[in-house]
Amino acid sequence: MAAASEQRAWLHGVAGALALLWGLLGPSPGWAAGFEVIAATTKLEGGVYRLDARIDYHFSKPALEALQNGVPLIIALEMEVRRRRSWIWNETVYSLSQRFKLEYHALSRQYLVNNLNSKERRGFSSRAAALQFMGQINGFPLLDKGLLGRDERYEGALRAWLDIESLPAPLRVFAYLSDDWRLTSEWYTWSL
Amino acid sequence: MVHVVALIRRFASGRGLLPPLLLFCLLLALLVLMGRATTNSAKFGQMYIGLLLASATGLGGLALLILYNLAQLIRLYRHRVPGSRLTLRLTGIFALLAITPVALVYGFSLHFLQRGIDSWFDVQVDRGLENALELSRTALDLRMREVLKQTLRVSVSLADDDEQTGRRLDDLLDLGEASELTLFGQGGQIVATATLDPAAILPHPPSETALLQVRQGRNYVALEPVGDAGFHIRVLVPVSSPHNEERQLQALFPVTDRLSLLADAVQSAFDSYRELMFLRAPLKASFTLTLSLALLLAVLAAFWAAFYTARRMVRPLRELADGTQAVAAGQFNKQLAGAGAGSDELGFLVESFNQMIRNLAQAHEAAQRSQALVESQRAYLETVLARLSSGVLIIDQGGRLQTCNAAASQIMEVNLQDYLGADSQWLAVANPMLQEFVTAIGPHLAESGDWRQELDWFGAAGRRILMCRGSSLPDAVGLHGGHVIVFDDITHVVKVEREAAWSEVARRLAHEIKNPLTPIQLAAERIRHKYLKQFDEEQGKVLERGTHTIVQQVQAMKEMVDAFSEYARPPRLQLAPLELNEFVTEVLYLYRDYPAGVEIKLDLTQEPLRINGDKVRLRQLLHNLVKNAIEAIRDGHGSTLWIGTRREHVAGSDRVELSVRDDGPGFPESVLASAFEPYVTTKVKGTGLGLAIVKKIVEEHGGWIQLETPADGGARIAIRLPIFHDGADAPASPAVSAVSLHADKEAAG
Numbered sequence: 043m044a045a046a047s048e049q050r051a052w053l054h055g056v057a058g059a060l061a062l063l064w065g066l067l068g069p070s071p072g073w074a075a076g077f078e079v080i081a082a083t084t085k086l087e088g089g090v091y092r093l094d095a096r097i098d099y100h101f102s103k104p105a106l107e108a109l110q111n112g113v114p115l116i117i118a119l120e121m122e123v124r125r126r127r128s129w130i131w132n133e134t135v136y137s138l139s140q141r142f143k144l145e146y147h148a149l150s151r152q153y154l155v156n157n158l159n160s161k162e163r164r165g166f167s168s169r170a171a172a173l174q175f176m177g178q179i180n181g182f183p184l185l186d187k188g189l190l191g192r193d194e195r196y197e198g199a200l201r202a203w204l205d206i207e208s209l210p211a212p213l214r215v216f217a218y219l220s221d222d223w224r225l226t227s228e229w230y231t232w233s234l
Numbered sequence: 235m236v237h238v239v240a241l242i243r244r245f246a247s248g249r250g251l252l253p254p255l256l257l258f259c260l261l262l263a264l265l266v267l268m269g270r271a272t273t274n275s276a277k278f279g280q281m282y283i284g285l286l287l288a289s290a291t292g293l294g295g296l297a298l299l300i301l302y303n304l305a306q307l308i309r310l311y312r313h314r315v316p317g318s319r320l321t322l323r324l325t326g327i328f329a330l331l332a333i334t335p336v337a338l339v340y341g342f343s344l345h346f347l348q349r350g351i352d353s354w355f356d357v358q359v360d361r362g363l364e365n366a367l368e369l370s371r372t373a374l375d376l377r378m379r380e381v382l383k384q385t386l387r388v389s390v391s392l393a394d395d396d397e398q399t400g401r402r403l404d405d406l407l408d409l410g411e412a413s414e415l416t417l418f419g420q421g422g423q424i425v426a427t428a429t430l431d432p433a434a435i436l437p438h439p440p441s442e443t444a445l446l447q448v449r450q451g452r453n454y455v456a457l458e459p460v461g462d463a464g465f466h467i468r469v470l471v472p473v474s475s476p477h478n479e480e481r482q483l484q485a486l487f488p489v490t491d492r493l494s495l496l497a498d499a500v501q502s503a504f505d506s507y508r509e510l511m512f513l514r515a516p517l518k519a520s521f522t523l524t525l526s527l528a529l530l531l532a533v534l535a536a537f538w539a540a541f542y543t544a545r546r547m548v549r550p551l552r553e554l555a556d557g558t559q560a561v562a563a564g565q566f567n568k569q570l571a572g573a574g575a576g577s578d579e580l581g582f583l584v585e586s587f588n589q590m591i592r593n594l595a596q597a598h599e600a601a602q603r604s605q606a607l608v609e610s611q612r613a614y615l616e617t618v619l620a621r622l623s624s625g626v627l628i629i630d631q632g633g634r635l636q637t638c639n640a641a642a643s644q645i646m647e648v649n650l651q652d653y654l655g656a657d658s659q660w661l662a663v664a665n666p667m668l669q670e671f672v673t674a675i676g677p678h679l680a681e682s683g684d685w686r687q688e689l690d691w692f693g694a695a696g697r698r699i700l701m702c703r704g705s706s707l708p709d710a711v712g713l714h715g716g717h718v719i720v721f722d723d724i725t726h727v728v729k730v731e732r733e734a735a736w737s738e739v740a741r742r743l744a745h746e747i748k749n750p751l752t753p754i755q756l757a758a759e760r761i762r763h764k765y766l767k768q769f770d771e772e773q774g775k776v777l778e779r780g781t782h783t784i785v786q787q788v789q790a791m792k793e794m795v796d797a798f799s800e801y802a803r804p805p806r807l808q809l810a811p812l813e814l815n816e817f818v819t820e821v822l823y824l825y826r827d828y829p830a831g832v833e834i835k836l837d838l839t840q841e842p843l844r845i846n847g848d849k850v851r852l853r854q855l856l857h858n859l860v861k862n863a864i865e866a867i868r869d870g871h872g873s874t875l876w877i878g879t880r881r882e883h884v885a886g887s888d889r890v891e892l893s894v895r896d897d898g899p900g901f902p903e904s905v906l907a908s909a910f911e912p913y914v915t916t917k918v919k920g921t922g923l924g925l926a927i928v929k930k931i932v933e934e935h936g937g938w939i940q941l942e943t944p945a946d947g948g949a950r951i952a953i954r955l956p957i958f959h960d961g962a963d964a965p966a967s968p969a970v971s972a973v974s975l976h977a978d979k980e981a982a983g
Contacts, residue, residue, distance in 0.1 A: 111512030112505040148508070149370055149501040150457040150465070163459040164441075171443065210509070211282050212516040215523070218283055 075102030075222060077117075077202040079230035082179075084198055089187045091234065093121065095179040097202050102222035105204070108213065109169075114145040116158075116205040117176065123185055123234065126195040135196070136185055141205070142176050196234040202227045257296060258538075261531050264289045268524050289527050296534045303541050316559075317552030324544035325537075332536030340529045347521050355511055363504045370497045377493065378455045378467050384410050385469040385485040386453075392417065392483060393474045403428035413466070414438065414486040418445075420479050440484055444470050448482050457489070465489055465497075550580045554587055566595035623722070628707075629679060630716035633658045645700070645723045646671070675702060679717050682706040688724075699725045732911065733926075740798035748795045751788050758784035801923050807848040807934055811958050814843040814879055814890060821856045822877065832864050837878035843890045844958040847935055855931040858924045859894045859951060866898040866949065873897065881957070888957045889937075895950040900943050909941050928953075 082095035099117070101109070109115055119140040124132040143156040152165040153172035166172035190196055203226035206217040217223035268285045307325065310318035388406045392399065403415045407428040416427040416437040422445060427437045444454040447470075454470035466486045473481040489497065510517075553570045560568040568591060570584045616639075619626055625642030627650070629635055634657055638650040648668060653661050658679070662672040670691055678685045684705045691698045702721040709715045762781035766774050815838045825834055863875050876895045881888060901909055910929040928951075932939045937955035944950050 108512060112508040113512065147501070148367060148504055149374070149497055152456075152458070154459060165456075165458045166441075167443065167456070171441075210513055212513050212520045214282060215286065215520060216516055 075100050075105070075225060077204070077225050077227035079200050079202060079227050082198065082200045082230050083232055084184060084234055086187060087181075091184045091187060091198075093179055093182040093184045093198070093200075095182075095200055095230075097177040097179070097227070099173045099177060099202070100225075102225065104220070104222045105225065106169075108209075109144065109146055112146060112148065113210065113213070114143050114208075116208040117142045117144060117202060118205050119179070119200065119202050121184060122199040123190070124197050124199060124231075125191070126197055132197070136189065138184075140182075144172060144176070190234075197231050198234050199229045199231045201229045257292065258531070258535050261289060261292045261296070264292065265524060265528050265531060268527070286523075293527060293530050293534065296538070297530075300534055300537045300541070307541075316555040317548045320551065321544045321548045324547060325540045328540030328543055329537050332540065333533055336529060336532045336536065340525065343525055344522060347525065348518060351514055351518050351521070355514065359507070360511070363500075363507050366500045367504050370500045373493060374457055374467075374489070374497060377487075377489065378457070378469075381411065381467050381485065381487040382453060382455050382469055382471070384412070384487075385471050385483060388412075388415065388485065389471045389473045389483045400426040400428070402426075410485075411487055412485040413488050414484075416484045417473065418482045418484065420481075425481065437484070438468075438486060440468060440470050440482075444468070445482065448472050449480065460486060465494065547580070550584050554584065557587055557591065561591060561594065566591060566598050625719075625721045625723075627719040627721075628716060629658060629719065633679060635661060636716065642721070645698075645721065671700075675704065675719060678704050698723055699728050729911075733930075736911075736926075737801065740801050744795045744799040747791065748799075751792055751795070755785055755788040758788070797923050801927055801930070807851065809846050809848055811844055811846055812849060812852075814845050814892065814955075815839065817849070817852065818856065818877060818879060818892070821853055822860070825860060831873065832867050832875055833873060834860075834875045834877065837876055839878075839880045841881060843879055843881060845890055845935075845955050846958045847955070851931045851934065855928050855953075858928050862924045862928075863894055863896045863898070863949075867896050869899065872899075872948065882954070890955045890957050892953045892955065893950060895944065895948060897948040900947060900949045901941060906941060906943070910939065925951075 077100065078098045080096040080098055082093065084091040084093050086092075097119070101115075105115065119142075121138055121140070122134050123136040124134050126132050141158040143154075143158055145154050145156070146152075147154050147165065150165065152167055153169050154163060154165050155172050155175055156163050164172075164175060166175060184198070204223065206214060206223055209217050209223075264285055267281065268289060307318060307322055311322050388410065391406065392402060399417060403417065403426050406412075407415050407430065413431070414427070414429040414434070414437055417425040418440075419425040422439075424437060429437065438460050440454070444456070447454045449472075451472060453472075454468070456468055457465050458468045460466040460468070466488055469485045469487065471483050471485075473483045475481045488494075550570070557568050557570050569588050619637075619639035620641075622639055622641055625645045626637070626639045627635065627642055628637040634655055635650065635653055636655070638654070643650045646668065648665055653664065656664065658672050658676070662669040671689070674687065674689045678687070684703070686701075686703050688699060688701050691700055700721050701724045702719055704717050704719045707716045707718055758781045762777060766777055769777055818838060819836065822834060822836065860875070860877075867873065867875060874897050876893075878891075878893045878895070880891050880893075882891050910925050929939050932953050932955070935955055937953055940952045940954070942950040942952060
């Protein structure tokens with residue numbers, strides 16, 4: 043009798059683990075998650091290229107769930123300046139990244155956005171506001187013009203992605219294997 | 235490269251203990267690290283994915299190796315390779331023995347893992363934390379309400395004041411608890427600001443939403459992170475102005491230290507708990523994964539160990555099986571290496587097997603030796619039998635021919651080897667020539683004891699005289715009775731004896747008769763001489779005729795006696811090398827003008843034929859032959875005599891044939907067998923010694939003579955003489971060679 047219940051419990055455990063695996067790894071239908079760079083451009087101000095960009099962050103359900111449960115999410119903006127070459131791939135001459143930490147502050151019921159580069163912190167009462175804040179890049183100083191060659195043609199490239207490596211270890215395994223956590227945007231390029 | 239391939243092959247085939255052991259330890263270490271990484275240790279946390287991948291790869295590799303081994307084992311099993319069945323069975327048993335407890339432990343571990351992690355979380359704790367958070371919020375709400383009141387008071391005091399706003403704000407800041415007071419004008423422009431922070435140049439601006447809310451006439455109060463200075467309470471209230479323009483007052487209040495600390499503690503505890511609760515499922519899955527990998531490692535290791543152990547145990551058994559088969563196939567030199575058998579019972583078994591094989595090999599060798607001995611004795615016996623000039627036959631109790639030697643076949647002129655095992659009665663039917671022999675010895679086979687019989691037998695070469703001696707064999711040593719019959723062809727011996735007797739008779743006759751002949755002749759001549767004158771013519775004629783007849787007959791008798799003495803004369807040969815063709819031509823030159831009717835034709839070979847001979851005797855031989863032939867031709871109305879020479883090569887040696895052929899009447903059947911015996915003649919005249927002397931001369935020269943009756947009539951006499959070698963065989967001078975040959979002949983004679 044005891045053995046039977048043990049066995050049942052064991053089966054439940056295995057079934058639960060499998061269901062969880064499926065839930066974590068399987069596709070979530072009807073939810074187009076992923077980041078997207080809507081627009082990005084640079085303007086030259088006082089010899090410095092300044093970046094203006096708009097980025098849409100669509101988180102998947104598991105990612106939002108994690109955020110809601112106090113798991114901080116690290117979002118990275120990766121910027122590159124590439125020298126255009128006609129017959130082989132372009133050469134990356136400069137790259138930098140901006141990292142934001144998005145977390146939910148339960149006490150104040152706020153979403154906090156922490157720019158890890160500038161240490162600046164902002165609180166938002168709604169997630170949408172926080173995402174909008176993160177999605178608006180205005181006049182970000184990208185590069186001094188003097189660093190670029192005169193007669194060369196350059197392009198800027200921008201993408202946003204969720205840093206899986208900074209997730210808690212147990213979550214990371216599934217994040218690696220699941221599409222729900224692969225929220226990287228395509229490279230968005232423009233002429234400099 | 236070859237080295238690496240060999241290593242992989244060695245590894246894959248499951249030989250050697252060290253590589254799998256190392257792999258096992260490596261995987262175990264990986265799993266331990268993984269287990270640590272799962273429990274959120276920062277150090278190993280970064281390595282988790284790498285560890286997972288490495289473990290999975292290692293385990294996958296191990297699984298592939300085991301599958302490869304299993305497939306190979308099954309293939310061997312299908313091909314019924316000795317030992318594969320036992321290996322498979324042992325592997326199965328070992329694997330089952332190892333896997334069952336491991337699976338049980340796995341099940342329980344999984345169960346406890348699930349239960350254990352679930353038990354971390356408690357509804358009470360959950361609710362308590364929620365409540366604590368709520369309490370913190372309430373406390374903060376109270377504080378916020380309080381600071382709102384303060385701000386509202388400040389805003390009222392600022393309402394009428396148009397001038398000196400900046401100074402007023404400074405004063406109010408000093409009075410109240412706020413850390414910063416800012417008055418925003420139309421469009422959010424800063425009208426005046428006062429702050430406790432001497433480093434601050436600009437005030438901390440409110441968010442758009444807050445401004446919007448205040449413009450709609452509602453107060454804004456919220457806990458917000460301000461810069462990097464931690465949480466502040468931001469209060470934004472509308473301020474009524476004299477010119478009816480929109481103004482907002484923002485006040486930032488620090489949360490009191492104690493409250494801040496407590497709220498932070500509650501917040502962080504709540505956060506950790508929520509996070510942990512949320513991560514419960516992935517954590518379980520991670521643990522389950524690690525546990526499953528450990529299980530897999532254990533199972534695979536168990537499989538490997540099972541393979542290894544089974545192979546190790548079966549190897550000596552398989553060697554034993556191979557060894558047994560080899561011994562069954564007759565290989566006694568097989569020794570088992572006994573690798574892996576060790577010093578246990580299997581090792582003992584292998585050692586015993588080796589000992590047994592050594593003993594068997596010795597026994598086998600001894601048997602072979604004795605067999606070889608028997609064979610050699612048998613060969614010895616056969617050689618002796620083969621060398622015997624007497625024919626030997628062994629006939630068993632059933633009358634079957636068991637053994638015969640070469641001499642028997644030679645004497646019988648039948649290859650008796652073909653009739654081995656045949657019944658003697660059937661032998662008579664199968665070969666009519668043997669019938670007489672079988673009939674003659676038949677009666678003796680029934681009786682026991684020794685017997686002896688001389689029997690005449692007509693073979694292909696004429697009448698033969700065989701001397702048979704028989705003896706019944708004892709019924710022992712595998713002989714089962716039977717008879718041994720030894721027989722000799724004594725035809726030649728009998729002939730020689732007969733010739734010797736004739737020689738003796740002739741010698742005595744010559745001696746006894748010749749003595750009185752001379753007195754008889756002399757007496758007859760004297761009578762004639764004395765009484766012829768006294769008798770008248772008539773009587774004288776009678777006397778004359780009578781004495782003439784006496785003298786003539788005495789003369790004839792003398793000649794006859796001379797011939798006899800010639801025949802009986804012991805040989806005194808003067809051998810010397812001579813060329814036969816020249817010699818024949820020279821001798822026959824005398825016959826070139828021989829009285830009419832006979833033509834002599836020479837048919838001599840071109841090549842020189844050297845023989846060792848006595849010219850005088852050979853001349854006599856030729857004269858006798860020619861004379862004999864001519865007389866035969868005359869009697870039989872023939873016309874031609876052929877004399878030929880040629881060289882014959884028979885049985886590895888050369889010899890010379892001298893033949894004399896005529897077209898006369900030939901020899902009658904009755905004299906064929908005894909033509910060369912004295913006093914055998916077909917002629918009216920003659921002593922009957924001509925051919926006997928010829929034969930004697932031929933035999934003196936080491937040759938033999940043969941009488942033939944050609945199919946187209948006439949007679950042919952063939953004489954075969956040994957050829958004379960003076961080349962490589964006789965390096966010494968011909969004279970010496972001749973002398974030595976002469977000596978040999980005399981010794982033989």
